[in-house]
Amino acid sequence: MSYVWHDYGAVFTGDALLIRGCGRTDFQQGSSDKLYKSIQTQIFTLPDHYMVYPAHDYTGQTSSTIQEEKTLNPRLTKNREEFVQIMADLKLSYPKQIGKLKLN
Numbered sequence: 001m002s003y004v005w006h007d008y009g010a011v012f013t014g015d016a017l018l019i020r021g022c023g024r025t026d027f028q029q030g031s032s033d034k035l036y037k038s039i040q041t042q043i044f045t046l047p048d049h050y051m052v053y054p055a056h057d058y059t060g061q062t063s064s065t066i067q068e069e070k071t072l073n074p075r076l077t078k079n080r081e082e083f084v085q086i087m088a089d090l091k092l093s094y095p096k097q098i099g100k101l102k103l104n
Helices: 034-044 065-070 080-088
Strands: 003-005 010-014 051-054
Touching: 003 065, 051 065
Parallel strands: 010 051
Antiparallel strands: 003 010
């Protein structure tokens, strides 16, 4: 799910669109095809100058723009078939702490 703030020219993309990447699709009910279509038809149709704020980034980047991601994102500059294949070939390990629940 993404939230668009038109007055500010920004989109908060959660785990869908990351800076030069995208969220995982290998969890329950994940779909590379649906993620690709959603980003291409919803997020990438926003104005190019809109700022992109993902839920997280492991390299310290905090924002990008729609234009930057449309032209520089190594996964999403591919066609749908190539994207689906890239995601299938990632062979990511299961996150070590996904099952831990922290209560305060």
